[in-house]
Amino acid sequence: MDFYVSWSHSDPFYQMYDGQCSMLISPTSVTSVWKLTRFSKLPYQLMLDSGSYSYISNNLPLPTPREVFKRQLHILDDCDLPTIICPVDVPMLQKTLSLTERNRAIDKTIANACELKILMKDYSQLGKNSKVRCHPIETMAIVQGYDIASIRYCARQLTEIGYSRFGIGSMAHLYDIKEIKKRVEAVQSVVGSKIHIFGISGIEVMEELRKLGITSVDSARPIKAAIYNEILYSEPYLRVGIAGSRFRADNSKFSADRMVSELSLECPCPVCKNEINNDILKLGIRKYLLLRAVHNYYHIKKMIAD
Ligand SMILES: [Zn+2]
Numbered sequence: 001m002d003f004y005v006s007w008s009h010s011d012p013f014y015q016m017y018d019g020q021c022s023m024l025i026s027p028t029s030v031t032s033v034w035k036l037t038r039f040s041k042l043p044y045q046l047m048l049d050s051g052s053y054s055y056i057s058n059n060l061p062l063p064t065p066r067e068v069f070k071r072q073l074h075i076l077d078d079c080d081l082p083t084i085i086c087p088v089d090v091p092m093l094q095k096t097l098s099l100t101e102r103n104r105a106i107d108k109t110i111a112n113a114c115e116l117k118i119l120m121k122d123y124s125q126l127g128k129n130s131k132v133r134c135h136p137i138e139t140m141a142i143v144q145g146y147d148i149a150s151i152r153y154c155a156r157q158l159t160e161i162g163y164s165r166f167g168i169g170s171m172a173h174l175y176d177i178k179e180i181k182k183r184v185e186a187v188q189s190v191v192g193s194k195i196h197i198f199g200i201s202g203i204e205v206m207e208e209l210r211k212l213g214i215t216s217v218d219s220a221r222p223i224k225a226a227i228y229n230e231i232l233y234s235e236p237y238l239r240v241g242i243a244g245s246r247f248r249a250d251n252s253k254f255s256a257d258r259m260v261s262e263l264s265l266e267c268p269c270p271v272c273k274n275e276i277n278n279d280i281l282k283l284g285i286r287k288y289l290l291l292r293a294v295h296n297y298y299h300i301k302k303m304i305a306d
Contacts, residue, residue, distance in 0.1 A: 001206075001209070001210045001214055001215065001216060001217065001304055001305060002022050002215060002216035002217075002305065003022060003206075003216070003217060003218075003219070003300065003301045003304055003305045004022040004023060004024040004047055004196075004216055004217070004218035004219075005021065005022070005023055005024070005218070005219065005220075005222060005297055005301075006023075006024045006025075006026075006029075006199070006218050006219060006220035007023050007024065007025050007029065008025075008026075008029035008030065008220075009029065009030050009031065009034065011220075011223050011290075011293065012223070012290040012291075012293050012294050012297075013039065013040075013041070014043070014222075014294060014297050015039070015041050015042065015043040015044070016040075016041055017270040017271070017294050017297075017298070018044075018270070018297070018298070018301070019044065020044045021043040021044050022043065022044060022045045022046075022047070022216070023043040023045075023046050023047070024046075024047040024048075024049065024218040025046065025047070025048055025049075025075065026048075026049050026050075026051040026053075026054060027048070027049075027050070027051045027068065027071045027072065027075065028051030028054035028055065029051070029054075030075070032071075034075065035074060035075050035076070035077040036075055036076060036077055036079045036081065037077050037078065037079065042079060042081050043081070045081065045082045045083070045084075046081050046082070046083045046084070047083070047084045047085075047086070047140075047196070047218065048072045048075060048076075048083060048084070048085045048086065049085075049086040049142075049167075049198070050063075050068045050072075050086050050087060050088040050089065051063075051068070052088050052089050052090065052091060052169075053091050053093075053169065053198075053199070056090070056091050056093050057091075057093055062088055062090065063088065064088070065087055065088050065112045065115040065116050065119065066115070066119060068087075068088050069085070069116060069119045069123075072085045073123075073135070076135050076137075079135075080135065080136065081135075081136070082136050082138075083135060083136065083137050083138070084137075084138050084139070084140045084165065084196075085116075085137055085138075085139055085140070086139070086140050086141075086142055086167060087109075087112045087113040087115070087116035087139070087141060087142065088112040088116075089109045089112065089113075089142035089144055089169050090105040090106075090108045090109045090112075090144060091105075091144065091169050092105050092144060092146055102146045102150070103150070105144060106144050106145060106150055106153070106154050109142065109143075109144045109154065110154060110157045110158060110161070113141045113142070113158055113161055113163065114161050116139055117139065117161055117162060117163075120137070120139055123137075138165060139163065139165065140163070140165035140166065140167050140196060141158040141161070141163035141165070141166055141167070142166070142167045142168070142169045142198075143155045143158060143166055143167070143168050143169070143187050144169055145183070145186075148182065148183075148186045151183055151186040151187060152186050152187075152189065152190050155186075155187050155190035155191050156190055158191075159190065159191055164194070165194060165196070166187060166191050166194065166195050166196070167195065167196040167197070167198055168183060168184060168187055168195060168196070168197050168198065169198050169199075171183070171197060171198060171199060171200065177202075177204070177205055177208055180197075180205060180208075180209075181208060181212065184197065184209065184212055184214065185212070188212070188213075193212070193213035193214065193215070194215050195214050195215055196214070196215055196216045196217065196218070197209055197214055197216075197217045197218075198217075198218055199218065199219065199220075200217045200218070200219050201219055201220070201221045201224065203221075203232075203237065203300065203303060203304070206219070206300075206303070206304045207303070207304065210304055217304070219300070221296070221300055222293045222294070222296040222297035222300055223293040223296075225292075225293075225296045226289050226290070226292035226293035226295075226296055227289065229241060229242040229245035229283065229292075230242075230256060230296070231263075231280060231281070231292060231295065231296065232295075232296045232299045232300060233265060233267070233299055234299040234300075234302040234303040235302070235303075237303060238257055239256045239257050240256055240257065240258055240259070240260050240263070241256030241258070241259045241260070242259070242260070242261075242281050242283060243259045243260055243261040244261065244283075245283055260281070261281070262278055262281070263276050263277065263278055263280075263281065264276065267295065268298075269294065269295045269298035269299065270294065270298065271291045271294050271295050271298075272295060277291075277295075279291060280292040280295050
């Protein structure tokens with residue numbers, strides 16, 4: 001299973017530490033002028049979603065498929081990087097949505113996916129006619145739904161439009177692994193196992209998804225854990241909290257197996273370099289927060305990547 005690290009402009013440059021770094025960037029996580037050429041080193045592969053999750057959760061109107069496609073191409077600029085782009089899906093985040101509103105969200109998700117296919121066709125035609133170099137872009141449709149029947153319906157429609165890659169959205173607010181598995185299996189029953197799952201923060205959930213044969217997941221867990229002063233280890237999986245920090249013992253998402261003021265494990269990650277590196281425990285200094293995130297990234301990827 002591929003691990004895409006979700007990146008925003010204040011996060012560490014994970015690709016400087018990992019030549020095989022897969023990265024997810026939302027147009028909403030970077031400024032409107034930001035492009036990939038700002039990186040001194042490109043990630044290994046990239047996924048550009050539409051940012052729809054951020055628009056909906058901030059009660060903002062969604063941009064059009066054309067506007068988002070333009071933004072995605074702007075971000076890619078002149079870079080020849082294998083990239084997956086996503087259409088503007090309509091996540092159903094509010095629990096108060098009526099059945100009509102939910103069905104409308106699914107229909108809009110399908111219509112937008114259809115429009116991206118047309119935009120892509122024009123784009124590759126443009127490349128053929130004007131000999132302009134086109135980016136190595138693949139599209140990935142996002143399945144939305146509120147129950148098994150609606151999820152299957154959406155997946156079937158997206159298959160008919162001609163998509164062969166699929167992502168499942170609206171999972172970030174689902175903490176119940178059984179519900180997540182049910183939804184994933186519903187999509188798999190229509191499209192097979194070539195599926196990406198968006199916004200998964202729990203390591204246990206990632207592990208379950210790997211067992212289901214999922215192609216890839218993305219997560220911002222490395223930096224989020226670092227912000228919550230959590231240090232992760234793989235083999236065996238261990239969560240260490242920094243003693244004396246504002247580590248929230250009551251936060252079930254970020255709870256530690258133990259609290260420490262000094263580390264005792266040598267770590268093979270690119271920032272610890274086979275040593276016991278107590279620098280990643282230092283609080284309140286951005287440099288060490290970023291190093292902690294890279295350390296966490298290394299271990300999460302090791303735990304779930306093939
Ligand atoms: Zn380390």
